[in-house]
Amino acid sequence: MRATAQKKDRYTLYTGDCRRVLAGLADNSVDAIVTDAPYAINIKRTAWDKSGVAFDPSVWAQCLRVLRPGGHMLAFGHARTYHRLAVAVEDAGFEVRDQIAWVYGQGYPKSTDxxxxxxxxxxxxxxxxxxxxxxxxxxxxxxxxxxxxxxxxxxxxxxxxxxxxxxxWEGWGTNLKPSHEPILMARKPLDGTLVHNVLTHGTGGINVDACRADLGRFPANLVHDASPEVMACFPDVRANIGGTAWGTASAARVFYCAKPNARDKGEDNDHDTVKPTDLMRYLCRLVTPPGGTVLDPFMGSGSTGKAAMAEGFKFVGIDLMAEYVEIARRRIAGAL
Ligand SMILES: C[S@@+](CC[C@H](N)C(=O)[O-])C[C@H]1O[C@@H](n2cnc3c(N)ncnc32)[C@H](O)[C@@H]1O
Known part of the structure; x- marks a missing residue:
């Protein structure tokens, strides 16, 4: 299938296989990659989830080439298949820097009794x-x-x-309730020292001050949705603060973000794995220099692009499916 492109001032959207599209992008041309590649967990109704493309180091090698030296990549994974994503990214030449856990209470256990x-x-x-x-x-x-x-x-x-x-065997099952998604944080190796890299390419660091939580705390490798299920995991905080204000105060210790609601997804968005815009904004802000360009090679319905627009960045998005690119286009244009 031939890839097609739609270019606007602040964003370019491609329809096609990201392996082909990435091959046509220039070296060192984007400042950050924020993406949500298929987890290969057999999501119902989806053909695109089955290929295992996220475990192919050649995809990430192309991402590495188009990313500026010292540029960061944040890539969502699934608890069951994250390790294969992380190994592929590392084998492609990225440095694995951290793992952010996005913790939520809304997951539903798919367990066989x-x-x-x-x-x-x-x-x-x-x-x-x-x-x-x-x-x-x-x-x-x-x-x-x-x-x-x-x-x-x-x-x-x-x-x-x-x-x-x-x-x-009463009371026995087969699966845990899903309560988090791991986000791989990787960086393209620096060109020389950190100082040389930052001053030459504008990349290499993370934007700590722009991502401090309400109480001015340093950004943590934990993000949560402040749901009662998750807040129950912070009993010490509840005990310390007492009364009714504990939820707000505890949530303020780390960035918090719930799953997306219908308004956030936008009309007619039937994509199965939409990410919340606030979370994507936070992630883009963390790793992209002001006015920089964010790439998402697995754009889906465009949550990264919508977030990039809201944060004042430029955006390059790719998806295999024309119908998702159209949904993404509407959401991204709407965010402008
Ligand atoms: C997990 S979804 C991304 C969802 C997105 N975060 C959102 O909020 O809508 C992954 C996307 O990757 C796309 N995809 C799968 N294989 C691809 C490939 N080889 N090249 C480009 N896109 C691909 C699928 O069509 C799917 O929309």
């Missing part, structure tokens, strides 16, 4: 029964599979094992 699987394999159909809820109150409502809220209690309806084996 071992006991149910055993009964199903034995051909047994289980009946729904009320189960004790999280607070230890016996429930009476037996609506199908799920949490049922009432004024006084939360009741979970579920089934019980029929075969002795299913009874033995």
């Amino acid at each position: 071992v006991s149910k699987a055993i009964d199903k394999a034995a051909g047994k159909t289980r009946a729904l029964v009320p189960r004790v809820d999280v607070n230890g109150v016996a429930g009476t409502d037996a609506r199908k599979n799920g949490w049922v809220n009432s004024l006084t209690k939360t009741v979970r309806s579920d089934t019980r094992g029929i075969t002795p084996e299913a009874q033995q």
Whole structure:
């Protein structure tokens, strides 16, 4: 497939395979790369997630070539496949500098119930029964599979094992609830010393002051969504502060950002893996010099580009799918 380009003052968007498009970009022509490459975790409905392109060092070698010396790359990964991304990036010649954890409470566990699987394999159909809820109150409502809220209690309806084996394995599953995404932080090797690199190429450092959290704290390798689930992980802070202000004060210790809502995604954005603009703004700001150019070779619906516009940067985006490039174009133009 031939790549096509749409050029505007502050952004250029390419439709095509990033391996081909990157090959046509000039050496040392972008200041930072902020990207969200396919995780290869079999996301439903998506053909683009299956190729394993993010584990191909030749993609990252092209990124390295177009990035200025000392330029940073931030690349999202998945807990299960991040290691393959990190090795490919390192094998391409980048220095791995850090890993930022984006922690959130909204993840949904996709776990197989071992006991149910055993009964199903034995051909047994289980009946729904009320189960004790999280607070230890016996429930009476037996609506199908799920949490049922009432004024006084939360009741979970579920089934019980029929075969002795299913009874033995009750309470066992196969997966944890996803609560974070790792973001690889890598840098193109410096041209000489840090001072020489910064003064010659304008890259090499990270923008600490522009990314300080509310209380002036140094940017950390942790970003979270301030959800009750995550805040419950900071009991010391809650105890120290007391009262009702603990959430705000604790959240202020690190940059915090929730998953994107419908307004942030924009109308008709049906991309499956949209990232929140605020998080992308923070990441772009962290690694891009003022007025610099951000590249995203796996742009999707353009969250990096939208963020780059809001932060006053220029943007180069690439995606394989014309329909996503069109969504990205609308969102990026809207941000301007
Ligand atoms: C995880 S999504 C990025 C989503 C994006 N962060 C957003 O907020 O919408 C990865 C994107 O990479 C694109 N992609 C997959 N293989 C590609 C390739 N070889 N070249 C360019 N884009 C590719 C897919 O079409 C998909 O939109």
